[in-house]
Amino acid sequence: MSPEPERRLRYALVGTGARAEMFVRALVLDHRDTAELVAFADNNQARMDAHNSWLEELGRDAVATYPASEFVAMLGKERVDVVLVTTVDRTHDEYIVAALHAGCDVITEKPMTVDVPGCRRILDAVAQTGRGVRVAFNYRYNPLHERVRQVLADGEIGEVGSVHFEWLLDVRHGADYFRRWHRDKANSGGLMVHKAGHHFDLVNWWLDAVPVQVYAAGRLFFYGEPGRRHGYARDYDRAHGAVAAAGDPFALQLAAHPRLRALYLEAETEDGYHRDQNVFAPGVTIEDDMSVLATYSTGATMTYHLTAYAPWEGYRVMFNGSRGRLELEVVESDFVSPYAAGELKGAALHGVQAAVEEGWAKITVRPFWEQPRQVPVTGYTRTGHGGADAKMTAVLFGGETDPMGRAATARDGALALLTGLAANRSFETGQPVQVADLLTVD
Known part of the structure; x- marks a missing residue:
């Protein structure tokens, strides 16, 4: 009898902004023989829906979606092996620690977190659970x-x-x-x-x-404010709908980018996040x-x-x-x-x-x-x-050997x-x- 094929690892991704796309494509296209994407978690349903629409365009099935508040429940329900963390940096430690204590390994976008307490929590959770964390230093x-x-x-x-x-x-x-x-x-x-x-x-x-x-x-x-001193500032808070942003090389026109429009402009009503703020505005x-x-x-x-x-x-x-x-x-x-x-x-x-x-x-x-x-x-x-992304995801998702010890x-x-x-x-x-x-x- 031929040996049973190895089970594909089950992956869930939390944080479905633009930085998630590389990982999603690698999972569902390049490494589908060894990895299976089973769920998204986010506090914005429109962004998760956008990613699922793109999966269907690639000929792949949409995956389950969960509000970020149900992250831990999702891990159990979907029998997740590995969590991908691509959220806003300040929340990385929250999801990493929760995933480790739920028995999952973690791959996180850099930086691993943004402060010393969060870093300490992650290192402690790794020691306590024996699970692994990989940081995507491509x-x-x-x-x-x-x-x-x-x-x-x-x-x-x-x-x-x-x-x-x-x-x-x-x-x-x-x-x-x-x-x-x-x-x-x-x-x-x-x-x-x-x-x-x-x-x-x-x-x-x-x-x-x-x-x-x-x-x-x-x-x-x-x-920021110094832009006024250098003569670059224009009076608008964000580019969309602002007459003053027309022709400004620093203004991002979200409506002109289908991907960004779906992920951000059409998702604003759920969380109020503006992706196209004026780079010279206060704050x-x-x-x-x-x-x-x-x-x-x-x-x-x-x-x-x-x-x-x-x-x-x-x-x-x-x-x-x-x-x-x-x-x-x-x-x-x-x-x-x-x-x-x-x-x-x-x-x-x-x-x-x-x-x-x-x-x-x-x-x-x-x-x-x-x-x-x-x-x-x-x-x-x-x-x-320069080819780094494909090489990194091959090591992280495809099980390729890593003699140079690059998996951080x-x-x-x-x-x-x-x-x-x-x-x-x-x-x-x-x-x-x-x-x-x-x-x-x-």
Whole structure:
């Protein structure tokens, strides 16, 4: 007799905004042999209905929907094995902890949570239940970043003494954090947590080290109220229905985007959430220009800068070592049109593949007393963060082997989070912050 096929794991997703789409598509299209999506939970029925409509367009059955208040009951009724958490960041810990205590494993969008108490609750729940948490740090799976880790691990530049990391968000992508719920630090932890957490995780992973001390400075320079000083502000609270928003490159016209219209504009009557707020309107409590100096357990230091209002998008990472220097340079978009808000994230003119083909993405090793050399990199696609999304979901949902140890744990999520939280604390105090004073992670 042939062996019985293994049972597909049953997945439920909580939080059906736009960030859920990658996971939903991966589950129902790419990994349906090993995974089964069985339910959505959200506090907005219209958003769940939108996702179910898209499932039917893909030729898949709609799944059960539950109000977020019935999240725990849903887990039992639908016999859920794994929960996907893609809600507003400040609620991540609530759903993660509840799922762990209900006997489920969890995959969560980054950041794992937004504050120290939430992080502590998650780590305690993992220890108490023995269940697992995976954090969706997809940047680990980008072939460029994998290659950097390999070069460093092979000792090609010796022991790393320092890292310089600069990340630029253009005024297409960067502005989007200032028109949606991220603009309130209570929701997102600010860009040091929500966005830079990706980058801090990469440095932890690249160096195989943990942060020890963080000193930082940050301010709101361009968006919010300062926009009036720079001459960008227009008098409207949100773009939809506002005459003053017509022709404004910072205004997001929701009605022009079928996906966003279904998820947000047509769902407003249920929760009042406005996805298209004016990026220069009052109420922004996050920073848009941030500098960090961090020290790691290996003794290495990192200087980091995040700018959220640049004319082009990309990043530079430089490693100085005892035998030379490693440089990673990536241009993700080199031009932002006057219709920037209409392009949104993921619509940059030059993806990673184009950047490689045209010389806008490169890894260079500069050994002492030798000619510099370019490091070859393969495995790119034009979509999904250079192919990282597909590689990550294959590991998370498809059971593919992960010899590089890229599947980030709750501990990894905590360490990335703590760098950002220490930076936020340093913003407030003007003093260096010892990471262990916030939380000790074993």
